[in-house]
Amino acid sequence: MTATTARSGTPERADDLPSADVDISVRNLWKVFGPKADRVPTDPELAALPRTELKEKTGCLAAVCDLSFDVEPGQVFVVMGLSGSGKSTLVRCLTRLIEPTAGEVLIQGRNIREADEKALRELRRHQVSMVFQHFGLLPHRRVIDNVAYGLEIRGEKKTDRLARAHEVIELVGLKGFENSLPRQLSGGMQQRVGLARALAGDPGVLLFDEPFSALDPLIRRDMQNEVIRLHREVGKTMVFITHDLSEALKLGDRILIMRDGRQVQVGTGAELVGAPADDYVRDFVQEVPKANVLTLRWIMRPPAADEVLDGPELDPDVLVKDAVRAVLEATAPVRVVESGELLGVVGDAEVLGVVAES
Numbered sequence: 206m207t208a209t210t211a212r213s214g215t216p217e218r219a220d221d222l223p224s225a226d227v228d229i230s231v232r233n234l235w236k237v238f239g240p241k242a243d244r245v246p247t248d249p250e251l252a253a254l255p256r257t258e259l260k261e262k263t264g265c266l267a268a269v270c271d272l273s274f275d276v277e278p279g280q281v282f283v284v285m286g287l288s289g290s291g292k293s294t295l296v297r298c299l300t301r302l303i304e305p306t307a308g309e310v311l312i313q314g315r316n317i318r319e320a321d322e323k324a325l326r327e328l329r330r331h332q333v334s335m336v337f338q339h340f341g342l343l344p345h346r347r348v349i350d351n352v353a354y355g356l357e358i359r360g361e362k363k364t365d366r367l368a369r370a371h372e373v374i375e376l377v378g379l380k381g382f383e384n385s386l387p388r389q390l391s392g393g394m395q396q397r398v399g400l401a402r403a404l405a406g407d408p409g410v411l412l413f414d415e416p417f418s419a420l421d422p423l424i425r426r427d428m429q430n431e432v433i434r435l436h437r438e439v440g441k442t443m444v445f446i447t448h449d450l451s452e453a454l455k456l457g458d459r460i461l462i463m464r465d466g467r468q469v470q471v472g473t474g475a476e477l478v479g480a481p482a483d484d485y486v487r488d489f490v491q492e493v494p495k496a497n498v499l500t501l502r503w504i505m506r507p508p509a510a511d512e513v514l515d516g517p518e519l520d521p522d523v524l525v526k527d528a529v530r531a532v533l534e535a536t537a538p539v540r541v542v543e544s545g546e547l548l549g550v551v552g553d554a555e556v557l558g559v560v561a562e563s
């Protein structure tokens with residue numbers, strides 16, 4: 206949702222150092238459940254084993270295997286994978302709700318693995334908030350008190366926390382429901398309370414663990430739009446877990462695809478669709494309407510030697526679906542231009558090729 210430039214679709218390398226402009230940096234992160242789990246990441250032979258073989262050989266289950274990625278400030282980073290791929294374990298390892306077995310996690314410059322109990326409490330109260338699938342609301346507390354709860358724990362004055370709770374309740378569209386109990390609200394509205402509660406403490410980072418998967422499809426679409434709107438308004442860094450590719454493509458500036466605990470590909474939606482890293486990703490993205498995801502950058506070609514270059518000019522980051530009309534109506538190929546430089550051209554054949562696959 207923030208403007209992103211095209212990047213390589215290959216997974217980030219563990220030896221890449223995080224740049225200064227990174228909110229979350231994960232390096233070689235492992236979570237292994239089972240006996241003597243510590244030996245798995247450090248033993249190259251065990252570390253390389255697929256999940257089922259490792260389980261047979263050692264009795265250990267590698268939920269998260271050697272993950273490395275960076276999330277930039279203000280980015281929506283989606284972690285996508287089927288059930289059991291390790292998404293929830295990963296997101297819980299970020300704030301040590303689950304203790305990682307090995308690796309490094311930096312959040313806004315703070316080394317999470319070295320943090321003591323007090324620092325972790327501070328981190329969870331001030332820096333990072335989580336929105337869960339099952340809302341996690343306190344059933345006997347009114348909406349306003351649920352939203353203000355984190356601020357109460359933080360020891361903030363009642364007037365301050367109620368004022369802040371009113372502010373975020375309005376932000377998520379729940380004005381008028383301050384005194385309702387959670388059970389009096391629909392699923393979508395309860396999740397709005399969850400969102401408001403996460404936003405109340407003004408954290409730098411929001412973590413979402415499949416927040417909408419229990420909701421009906423239409424409500425779910427509303428809530429996705431709500432996240433897009435909120436992200437635009439509050440501009441937080443977000444890590445969003447989902448098993449739904451269309452949700453990932455809709456929300457994610459970048460998407461990490463996980464399989465059996467490992468990262469298969471990290472990239473923008475266009476990179477996953479335009480250059481899938483392997484057959485697994487290719488199968489996943491097969492049904493995606495490509496014109497909605499690919500940009501002109503992905504389909505442009507070099508101009509032919511004798512081609513007349515007087516067609517209209519478009520930016521390389523324009524989606525194909527938004528360029529179809531301009532391309533088909535033009536009498537010459539559209540010129541794809543960035544900062545005054547001609548990158549390539551797009552004609553009828555290129556757009557129709559993508560639209561036909563959509």
Ligand SMILES: Nc1ncnc2c1ncn2[C@@H]1O[C@H](COP(=O)(O)OP(=O)(O)OP(=O)(O)O)[C@@H](O)[C@H]1O
Pocket residue numbers: 238266267268286287288289290291292293294295448
């Ligand atoms: N405490 C635990 N002990 C042993 N194995 C665990 C534990 N927690 C999770 N696992 C296993 O780790 C793997 C990854 O689980 P995880 O819940 O992270 O996956 P997920 O992608 O979030 O799946 P879902 O979408 O179903 O929540 C699964 O095989 C799961 O059974």
